[in-house]
Amino acid sequence: MGINTAPEIPADFPGKVIPAGNGANVVITSLDQIINWGRSNSLWSLYFGTSCCAIEMMQTGAARHDYSRFGFEVARPSPRQADLIIIAGTIVNKMAPVLRRLYDQMAEPKYVIAMGACAISGGPFYYNTYSVVKGADHVIPVDVYVPGCPPRPEALLEGMLMLQAKIRTESMKNKVFPIDGFDEGL
Amino acid sequence: MTNEALQNLISTWISDPETNGLEFTEEKSQFLNITVQPEHLHQLMTQLKNNSETSFDYLFCLSGVDWGKELGVVYHLESTVHRHIIVVKVKTEDRENPTFDSVYDIWATAEFHEREVFDFFGIKFKNHPNLKRLFLTEDWDGFPLRKDYVDEINMVIK
Numbered sequence: 399m400g401i402n403t404a405p406e407i408p409a410d411f412p413g414k415v416i417p418a419g420n421g422a423n424v425v426i427t428s429l430d431q432i433i434n435w436g437r438s439n440s441l442w443s444l445y446f447g448t449s450c451c452a453i454e455m456m457q458t459g460a461a462r463h464d465y466s467r468f469g470f471e472v473a474r475p476s477p478r479q480a481d482l483i484i485i486a487g488t489i490v491n492k493m494a495p496v497l498r499r500l501y502d503q504m505a506e507p508k509y510v511i512a513m514g515a516c517a518i519s520g521g522p523f524y525y526n527t528y529s530v531v532k533g534a535d536h537v538i539p540v541d542v543y544v545p546g547c548p549p550r551p552e553a554l555l556e557g558m559l560m561l562q563a564k565i566r567t568e569s570m571k572n573k574v575f576p577i578d579g580f581d582e583g584l
Numbered sequence: 585m586t587n588e589a590l591q592n593l594i595s596t597w598i599s600d601p602e603t604n605g606l607e608f609t610e611e612k613s614q615f616l617n618i619t620v621q622p623e624h625l626h627q628l629m630t631q632l633k634n635n636s637e638t639s640f641d642y643l644f645c646l647s648g649v650d651w652g653k654e655l656g657v658v659y660h661l662e663s664t665v666h667r668h669i670i671v672v673k674v675k676t677e678d679r680e681n682p683t684f685d686s687v688y689d690i691w692a693t694a695e696f697h698e699r700e701v702f703d704f705f706g707i708k709f710k711n712h713p714n715l716k717r718l719f720l721t722e723d724w725d726g727f728p729l730r731k732d733y734v735d736e737i738n739m740v741i742k
Contacts, residue, residue, distance in 0.1 A: 491738065492721075524740060525740050525741065525742035526739060526740070526741060526742060527738075527739065528728040528733070528735045528738050528739055529728070529738070532740070
């Protein structure tokens with residue numbers, strides 16, 4: 399979303415033009431705050447549990463830890479309705495294209511949490527395996543990494559709150575899409 | 585039936601067990617282990633299933649193994665009547681074209697187990713109805729659970 403900061407003023411323009419610096423920025427940053435407040439407090443995650451981390455993720459959603467307190471609310475079975483994908487488990491070579499397709503099907507803005515050792519680096523399957531992807535960030539861009547094997551629900555909650563904090567720093571003026579240039583390794 | 589009784593019974597089935605390559609061990613195992621030559625496998629398995637004293641009607645595990653030198657298959661059998669368990673092993677040193685008889689006609693569950701073993705170890709099963717890749721893609725090259733499998737792109741060796 400580009401903002402023209404130096405509009406052309408016709409020479410015979412009778413009035414006074416206030417440059418779209420301060421005034422416009424006030425509007426934009428206030429809008430940013432409202433939008434970020436909305437986005438960060440209603441992150442709906444996609445069901446994506448490929449192994450044991452999914453059990454901890456379910457526990458994080460269940461009554462004791464209850465991530466809907468922080469606006470994570472419900473998990474969605476469709477990527478079209480999801481803002482967030484929590485990669486909870488091992489990604490194997492056969493699953494990688496599926497993960498990428500799910501990510502591509504999600505609507506912007508979209509966020510990714512890599513939960514647990516497998517999603518971060520392949521974890522216990524890093525060495526001597528023919529089938530495991532060594533980190534989900536080989537497939538899609540990741541915003542927050544939550545270490546652990548598996549991480550406790552508190553750790554996942556911490557990661558989710560960090561993602562919220564990250565979203566609150568966004569501005570539509572210099573918003574970049576993490577997938578841009580990802581495949582080229584930029 | 586105890587392991588010892590099983591061993592005594594099965595030795596009577598085959599004349600001269602030692603020259604016919606039948607080996608019994610119990611070392612480091614709670615079950616009786618029998619190693620059998622590939623050519624006697626199907627006959628022994630049929631007998632283990634059909635004999636009313638053994639009546640091993642449940643094949644609860646069928647695994648492929650690469651011992652480094654030999655390739656083989658390990659069958660875990662249980663009897664739901666007598667509640668005893670036995671382990672049957674079969675090996676071959678032929679790594680180019682390892683072939684055993686299918687036990688699919690004795691225990692139908694072996695159909696998928698044998699496909700899995702074929703998929704990962706390249707062990708072929710004679711008379712199997714549908715021997716093709718199960719988990720890996722059709723165009724996969726090689727058999728990844730063999731000890732000598734090499735994949736320089738995906739594997740980090742330690």
